[in-house]
Amino acid sequence: MKEKTIINNPSHAAFDAFFQNIPVPIFLIDDERRICNVTRAARTFLSEPSKDASGRAFGDVLKCFHSLENPLGCGSGEHCKTCLIRGVVIDALDNGRPSSRIEAELTLGKEKICRSMVISVSPVELLGRRMALLHCEDITELKETKEALEAAKDNLTRAQAVARIGSWHLDIITNKLAWSDETLRIFGFDSGTQLSYEKFLEIVHPDDRDYVNNSWQAALQKQPYDIEHRIIVGGKIKWVREKAEVEFDNQGKPISGIGTVQEITGRKEQEKELHLLRQELMHVSRVTAMGELTAALAHELNQPLMAIMSNAQAAARFLNSKNPDLNEIREIIADIVADDRRASKVINKLRALLKKSEFEFSELDINDVIREVIPLVHSDIVIKSVSFDTYLNENMPPVHGDRIQLQQVLLNLVLNSLDAVSGVKLKRLFILTEQDGNGNAVVTVADTGKGINDEYMKRLFDPFFTTKKEGMGMGLAINKAIIEAHSGTIWAENVSGGGAAFSFSLPLSKRNRK
Ligand SMILES: Nc1ncnc2c1ncn2[C@@H]1O[C@H](COP(=O)(O)OP(=O)(O)OP(=O)(O)O)[C@@H](O)[C@H]1O
Ligand SMILES: [Mg+2]
Incomplete structure (x- = not known):
């Protein structure tokens, strides 16, 4: 049988063809430790790939393995992989023992390229002789990929x-x-x-x-x-x-x-702190304004109200008498009208009163003031899923103002805008800064909220005007007082497409006007 011939005679041409075409690098070594056959895939590992290696001493042909005849040829030692490979080949030939897988860095081929190889050796019986099959697996790429993966x-x-x-x-x-x-x-x-x-x-x-x-x-x-x-x-x-x-x-x-x-x-703790800070800031500002308002109201309104009351009582007494003196009554009524005027003046004075709070003016970059307010409202913006943008004119000369009070103004406007967008689908908020050509910085806080009803437009800045369940109606009144104390103006308008824009102007520091 043909197969039998092949098995019985490893040097036979058909066996050669069969063996050499096995697509794996294998060396067949005979019991005289000579190369008996080499697959094509293994030829490139030889120092002289074009020469027929058959019959040559295994160690001579495969230089990298050094001489199998000369155990000391490689400066051997227990850690020398070449010695290990030589040892397992000899063990397979002499004792018929297969080797385990040996991983080694070997210098191979004509170019003496270093490759990572896994070598395994198995004994085979051919033609009554024991031979060794040395199988090589090139794992260089695999190892590089593994190393790259590990590094990544x-x-x-x-x-x-x-x-x-x-x-x-x-x-x-x-x-x-x-x-x-x-x-x-x-x-x-x-x-x-x-x-x-x-x-x-x-x-x-x-x-x-x-x-x-x-x-x-x-x-x-x-x-x-x-x-x-x-x-x-x-x-x-x-x-x-x-x-x-x-x-x-x-x-x-x-x-x-x-x-x-x-x-x-860490961020959550900071946010909590900022929230507390903001609450405090708002509280202080409200308390200051409200305290002043109520004290002023009580004081200023008490006098005209008491005068009105006693005049009215006097008029009633006169009217109840048998012959009321109409001239007297006319004078009393004139006094009542005068007191009433005085009372309404008090209301007008409220705004002026707010101006009395102590301001600390300095040269300010209004963009910085805006940037300082953003962290205070950041978490509200995120929680309410509002998209927020700033368009700040970076060439803005400084304004003369009170940093804390202006922060308060911005805070009130942003909080109002966040309230205004709460029920709408498209939630956007913008803060813009620009110069108006008349020596003013103009800051605008605009939103895509529900906008302002025409009938409310005139009352927005009145103290205690609110359309909110929980609102106090003081935010914009305070803003107006603060901005007017800065010799500025504040106004509101509806934005085409929906939403409101609140703007305030502040005179630029004269020295820096462009
Ligand atoms: N961006 C805005 N869009 C629509 N309406 C607004 C906007 N800002 C303010 N308003 C209207 O102006 C009213 C007055 O605002 P203001 O800030 O003075 O008081 P408030 O927000 O109601 O209460 P608070 O004292 O808590 O600020 C609001 O109740 C609301 O009706
Ligand atoms: Mg408000």
């Missing part, structure tokens, strides 16, 4: 640690959850912990658990997942922001989720 993973881990952003992957079918090192750190788990979605839910703050779970269930129905919630780690509350994307199969069934976790405890 390492970089990602370090980047996540720096950014304090972790990542996770959930196989929805098997409920297998994998967390990055940073996610493990944020959630306070040791690496190696068996993770699952339920395990994650356990550390979510009990008050936020339903919210988190509902958001995730919505994400499985193709809703966006971008949430902020609390977790409890080691008895302490931490805040995290989570974003995720869910992957669906062709039938629209969710199959996996990939997401990020960012620790935002």
Whole structure:
């Protein structure tokens, strides 16, 4: 039989053809430690690929393996991979023992290129002789890819640690959850912990658990997942922001989720502080204005009201007498009218009274004042999903003003705008600065809210005018007082397309006018 011939005579031409065409690098070494045959795929490993290697000493041909006859030819040692390979070839030939896989860096071929190889040697019986099949696997690319992958993973881990952003992957079918090192750190788990979605839910703050779970269930129905919630780690509350994307199969069934976790405890604390600060700022300003208003009202109105009352009582007495003196009564009524005028003047004085509060004027960049107010309202803007833009004229000369009071003005306007957009679909807010050509800086806070009813337009800046359930109607009255104390003006208009724009002008510092 043909096969038998091949097996019985390894030097046979048909066997050569068969062996050499095996698409794997293999050396066949006989019991005299000579090369018996070499596959084509292995030829490039030889120092002289074009020469027939058959019959030559294995070590001579494959220079990189050094001489099998001379164990010391390679400066051998127990860590020398060449010696190891030589050893396993001899072991296979002498004792018929197959080798384990040996990983080695070898210098190969004519060009002496260093490659990462895995060598394994198996003994075979051919023609009654024992031979060794040396099989080589070039894993250079595999190793490079593995190293590049490990480096990328390492970089990602370090980047996540720096950014304090972790990542996770959930196989929805098997409920297998994998967390990055940073996610493990944020959630306070040791690496190696068996993770699952339920395990994650356990550390979510009990008050936020339903919210988190509902958001995730919505994400499985193709809703966006971008949430902020609390977790409890080691008895302490931490805040995290989570974003995720869910992957669906062709039938629209969710199959996996990939997401990020960012620790935002610091930001949340800052926001809380800012919120308190803002509350204080508003409170102080309101209390100051209201205190002054009520005290002034009580004082200024008391006098004319008391005079009106006693005059009215006197007039009543006169009218009740038998012969009322009409001239006297006329004089009394004239006094009452005069007192009434005085009382209404008091109301007009209210605005002037507000001006009395102490201002600290300095040269200000109005754009800076705006930039200082933004962090105070940032969380409201985010919570209410309002898109916010500023268009600041960066060549604006300074204005002469009181920083805190102007911040207050902006704060009142922005809060009003946020209220105004609360019921509408398109929620946008802009702050613009420009020069008006008359030596004024003009600041505009515009929104896409419900706009201003014509009948309200004239009353907007009146104290206590409000259309809100919880409103006090003082925001714009205070703004008017502050802006007028800066020799500026404030006005409101509706914007075409919906929404309102509140603008105020402030004289630019004379020295810097352009
Ligand atoms: N951007 C706006 N869009 C539509 N209406 C507005 C806007 N800003 C103010 N208004 C109207 O002007 C009224 C008066 O505003 P103002 O700020 O003085 O008081 P308020 O916001 O009602 O209460 P608060 O004293 O809390 O500020 C509001 O109630 C509202 O009707
Ligand atoms: Mg208001």
